[in-house]
């Protein structure tokens with residue numbers, strides 16, 4: 728039996744049952760760890776499902792300094808739709824700002840990730856999730872980008 732105080736390390740490659748396997752998602756999928764994070768992001772696993780080992784939230788600070796920049800590379804310029812991945816919850820912001828290649832839209836994180844687009848995008852672009860003006864927790868778990876074929 729394990730002592731209560733003992734910390735159990737999960738073996739490398741172990742997948743938590745509530746986690747999303749990025750290999751099963753369509754398109755290009757970045758995890759939060761692939762982003763360049765600025766400010767005060769806090770790791771959590773309290774809500775599920777989530778991608779990879781965890782997700783991050785901003786502590787509901789709407790401090791305007793906490794943001795994450797996902798640099799996305801796609802095979803060719805074209806039309807893509809994308810969504811920010813996060814476990815939805817009632818305490819999330821309903822107006823989280825997401826800036827894609829310079830254009831800002833607001834997403835409702837109380838509900839599961841809605842697709843944004845299709846957008847005409849270059850081979851490399853940035854998806855920034857910030858917390859300026861947010862009215863609840865801003866949460867990042869990953870970004871999914873899917874080509875829109877005619």
Ligand SMILES: [Ca+2]
Pocket residue numbers: 758759760777778779780781782867868869
């Ligand atoms: Ca994640």
